[in-house]
Amino acid sequence: MSRLVVVSNRLADPRKPAAGGLAVALGESLQRTGGLWFGWSGNIADNTADGEGHLHTRSSGKVTLATVDLNQNDYETYYEGYANSVLWPVFHYRLDLADFNTRYLAGYRRVNQLFARKLKALLRDDDIIWVHDYHLIPLAAELRALGCRQRIGFFLHIPLPPALMLAAIPQHEWLMRSLFSYDLVGLQSEADVSHCIRYMTTEAGAELLADQRLRAHNATVQVRAFPIGIDVQEFRRLGQSQDALDTYESVRREYSRRQLLLGIDRLDYSKGIPQRVRAFSELLERYPDNEHSATLLMIASPSRDSVHAYADLRHELEGLCGAINGNFGDLDWMPVRYIHRTVARRRVPGLCRASRVGLVTPLRDGMNLVAKEYVVAQDPDDPGVLVLSRFAGAAEQLKDALLVNPYDTQGMAESIQAALHMPLEERQRRHRALLENITRFDVHWWRESFLAALGASSP
Ligand code: ADQ
Numbered sequence: 140m141s142r143l144v145v146v147s148n149r150l151a152d153p154r155k156p157a158a159g160g161l162a163v164a165l166g167e168s169l170q171r172t173g174g175l176w177f178g179w180s181g182n183i184a185d186n187t188a189d190g191e192g193h194l195h196t197r198s199s200g201k202v203t204l205a206t207v208d209l210n211q212n213d214y215e216t217y218y219e220g221y222a223n224s225v226l227w228p229v230f231h232y233r234l235d236l237a238d239f240n241t242r243y244l245a246g247y248r249r250v251n252q253l254f255a256r257k258l259k260a261l262l263r264d265d266d267i268i269w270v271h272d273y274h275l276i277p278l279a280a281e282l283r284a285l286g287c288r289q290r291i292g293f294f295l296h297i298p299l300p301p302a303l304m305l306a307a308i309p310q311h312e313w314l315m316r317s318l319f320s321y322d323l324v325g326l327q328s329e330a331d332v333s334h335c336i337r338y339m340t341t342e343a344g345a346e347l348l349a350d351q352r353l354r355a356h357n358a359t360v361q362v363r364a365f366p367i368g369i370d371v372q373e374f375r376r377l378g379q380s381q382d383a384l385d386t387y388e389s390v391r392r393e394y395s396r397r398q399l400l401l402g403i404d405r406l407d408y409s410k411g412i413p414q415r416v417r418a419f420s421e422l423l424e425r426y427p428d429n430e431h432s433a434t435l436l437m438i439a440s441p442s443r444d445s446v447h448a449y450a451d452l453r454h455e456l457e458g459l460c461g462a463i464n465g466n467f468g469d470l471d472w473m474p475v476r477y478i479h480r481t482v483a484r485r486r487v488p489g490l491c492r493a494s495r496v497g498l499v500t501p502l503r504d505g506m507n508l509v510a511k512e513y514v515v516a517q518d519p520d521d522p523g524v525l526v527l528s529r530f531a532g533a534a535e536q537l538k539d540a541l542l543v544n545p546y547d548t549q550g551m552a553e554s555i556q557a558a559l560h561m562p563l564e565e566r567q568r569r570h571r572a573l574l575e576n577i578t579r580f581d582v583h584w585w586r587e588s589f590l591a592a593l594g595a596s597s598p
Pocket residue numbers: 159296297367403404405438439440480481482483484487504505506507508509510512
């Protein structure tokens with residue numbers, strides 16, 4: 140059996156309990172066959188004499204974790220710059236927030252070349268390589284340039300936007316051409332796949348063959364949707380832990396006379412958090428029966444603080460929450476509770492279960508795992524209602540959620556009102572259908588179907 144090599148910007152120790160579902164799922168594969176996980180250490184170190192980051196390796200069971208350090212300049216240009224100020228906004232349809240500084244491109248190329256050089260030294264001929272996410276799009280092209288012939292697959296965790304949006308990136312031809320160095324490109328949704336195929340056929344002159352394979356530049360790549368799932372078993376187990384039960388009990392007690400609405404996200408402009416608060420304000424305005432009752436709890440974990448757009452978002456949100464509490468709040472009722480921090484993972488299921496409505500309202504999202512976690516955490520006899528943006532990748536699968544358009548404040552307020560008053564039977568029916576889908580297409584299905592397709596691709 141070939142060895143699996145996973146490459147991602149950051150890596151997590153799959154055997155640490157704090158690791159999320161993805162790390163655990165990838166780790167499981169790596170442990171089974173023995174494997175290598177390669178990425179940035181998370182450290183910013185001074186450049187060494189030869190200008191190369193040091194390679195650190197350590198073992199965790201049958202898995203070797205290999206990491207390199209970045210220097211300050213690489214961190215600013217590759218990570219904060221090209222990855223998070225060019226690719227993240229454009230791939231989330233936010234051309235207005237993109238900063239096409241040419242320094243960033245140089246850093247992005249340099250780090251991808253550095254990763255390729257360091258990784259190549261560790262590779263065996265029959266390895267299967269799985270590269271993750273937008274930080275590393277050109278990695279396969281750099282590996283091929285060094286003579287690597289192994290099978291290489293790529294999975295993009297964020298959306299892939301329409302062709303003309305991609306074309307706004309000054310280096311879009313170079314960037315998208317580099318996908319032809321992979322044997323398989325996995326995307327989150329069918330919508331993303333159709334954008335990719337359209338770009339390749341209209342902008343890159345590719346020919347579309349059978350089975351969503353594209354041919355150009357003397358290479359063939361297959362592009363397919365592999366919607367990522369969660370580790371349902373693990374999340375259920377987490378929900379039965381003492382911490383989760385304690386969280387559930389204390390939240391239920393505190394909000395015993397209220398209807399709780401919950402939002403959990405990274406504080407990111409793609410997540411539609413201000414839009415959610417506006418819709419909640421509209422709900423209180425239009426449906427006064429919710430006064431002194433409906434309470435929106437938002438837990439937004441700090442993210443990319445040093446990128447300007449994130450600081451602006453934080454200020455906007457603080458203003459909105461302050462205004463709504465000032466306008467509607469009373470001595471014994473605060474309509475919005477906004478917490479800017481990461482809560483311990485083991486508390487997430489309890490929070491989800493204690494809330495009547497889960498609000499997942501991104502303007503764009505590759506998938507959105509919170510939507511799936513929310514459903515799995517519910518009590519099947521008395522489940523809460525998932526209100527989900529139609530612009531999350533998850534909406535392609537989770538048709539039984541209440542699907543909303545986060546740009547439509549009134550429409551979203553009406554859907555929240557419907558969710559708060561949904562009869563038990565309908566809540567149970569929707570929950571059953573959602574849970575069935577989430578359980579069937581879990582993270583193991585995702586990993587196994589991707590690796591099977593990569594194994595079957597022609598090298
Ligand atoms: P993210 O943008 O990080 O992921 P998401 O899919 O929602 O978004 O996953 C976030 C994870 O972090 C969830 O497990 C959630 O429980 C946890 N989390 C978020 N906020 C938290 C908080 N305040 N406290 C504690 N835990 C919190 C990217 C893409 C997504 C895609 C995933 C996986 O942007 O679209 O679904 O990768 O491919």
